[in-house]
Amino acid sequence: MAIDLQVLDQTIRSSFPVSHLEIEDQSSGCGENYAIVLVSEAFEGKTTLARHRWINEVLKNEISQMHAFSQKTFTPKQYAAYLAKGS
Amino acid sequence: ASSSLLLRRFLTQEARSKIQSAVAGSPVVLFMKGNPDAPQCGFSRAAVQVLDLHGVPPEKLKTYDVLADSELRSGIKEFSEWPTIPQIYVNGEFVGGCDILLGMHQSGELEELLEQHDIIPKVAPSEEPSSA
Numbered sequence: 001m002a003i004d005l006q007v008l009d010q011t012i013r014s015s016f017p018v019s020h021l022e023i024e025d026q027s028s029g030c031g032e033n034y035a036i037v038l039v040s041e042a043f044e045g046k047t048t049l050a051r052h053r054w055i056n057e058v059l060k061n062e063i064s065q066m067h068a069f070s071q072k073t074f075t076p077k078q079y080a081a082y083l084a085k086g087s
Numbered sequence: 088a089s090s091s092l093l094l095r096r097f098l099t100q101e102a103r104s105k106i107q108s109a110v111a112g113s114p115v116v117l118f119m120k121g122n123p124d125a126p127q128c129g130f131s132r133a134a135v136q137v138l139d140l141h142g143v144p145p146e147k148l149k150t151y152d153v154l155a156d157s158e159l160r161s162g163i164k165e166f167s168e169w170p171t172i173p174q175i176y177v178n179g180e181f182v183g184g185c186d187i188l189l190g191m192h193q194s195g196e197l198e199e200l201l202e203q204h205d206i207i208p209k210v211a212p213s214e215e216p217s218s219a
Contacts, residue, residue: 048183048187048190048191049181049182049183049187052183052184052186052187053168053169056168056169056170060170063170063171064170068128068130068171069170069171070130070184070185070186071186072186072190
């Protein structure tokens with residue numbers, strides 16, 4: 001079942017203040033496979049696990065329809081540092 | 088048929104305590120697709136490789152193949168309140184999935200965690216092999 005990327009984008013944007021958002025459809029031969037990068041000031045002070053659990057909750061319905069889902073989360077400051085490292 | 092689906096939807100007390108003993112049964116517990124010799128998914132393979140990279144001894148790692156047990160596959164997601172596989176537990180505590188494990192590996196947090204729980208020996212910085 002195809003995930004509607006617009007819906008995914010909208011759902012994220014309505015639940016988080018978004019500085020930067022990337023949604024990638026990654027087909028790895030495993031099926032419906034998505035990866036997101038989400039930069040939000042709302043992540044300030046939250047552990048990685050807490051951020052991921054939050055996203056899992058917001059995208060509960062979408063994720064349940066996916067075969068695979070991976071996520072990278074950053075605060076705006078962390079994202080700037082990540083880009084600077086060039087990784 | 089539909090009523091048995093409903094029963095499976097929620098974790099029974101019995102299934103919950105089975106999983107509870109599983110996650111506490113080994114210093115490192117990995118719920119994955121396939122097994123370390125033959126992972127059945129890229130994310131599960133990555134998790135196994137990262138643990139191996141840090142020298143987690145086989146006797147301290149217990150893996151469960153969710154593809155071989157559909158009750159476990161759905162049960163562990165309910166138990167951990169985590170929607171995907173693989174899932175890593177260290178000393179009975181949920182650590183995360185593949186993304187988190189990789190992130191912790193890159194930041195050095197994973198090595199710290201494994202050393203802290205005596206899963207791998209602490210290595211003095213000068214003893215570490217250097218990489219180019």
